Amino acid sequence: MSFQNPLPVRLKEARKKAKLSQKGLGVRIGMDESSASSRMNQYEKGKHAPDVQTLKLIADELGVPLNYFFCEDDLSAKLALAISKLSEKHKNQLVDIIEKIQLDEN
DSSP, X not given: OOOOOHHHHHHHHHHHHTTOOHHHHHHHTTOOTTTHHHHHHHHHHTSSOOOHHXXXXXXXXXXXXXXXXXXXXXXXXXXXXXXXXXXXXXXXXXXXXXXXXXXXXX
């Protein structure tokens, strides 16, 4: 079974949802205007991957958690986005709920 890198797909989805061009996103995270579009294009095509520090800048600019880019399926990505928007209190409550569900399944 082949594995497809989720990063390019997630990056493109988040950028489009934010209504930013590749160049616009690159410039907003500090890339040189002359290379921003081509670098972001290479990331979205999977030809190159940004280092984690750059990816964190991208995540922050797009309003998504860093782990969103690594989710292997759409449901996990949707959960990552939803969880990132919760308060710490609600995140802890969610962990408690999940742990209870896991105990009930065993």
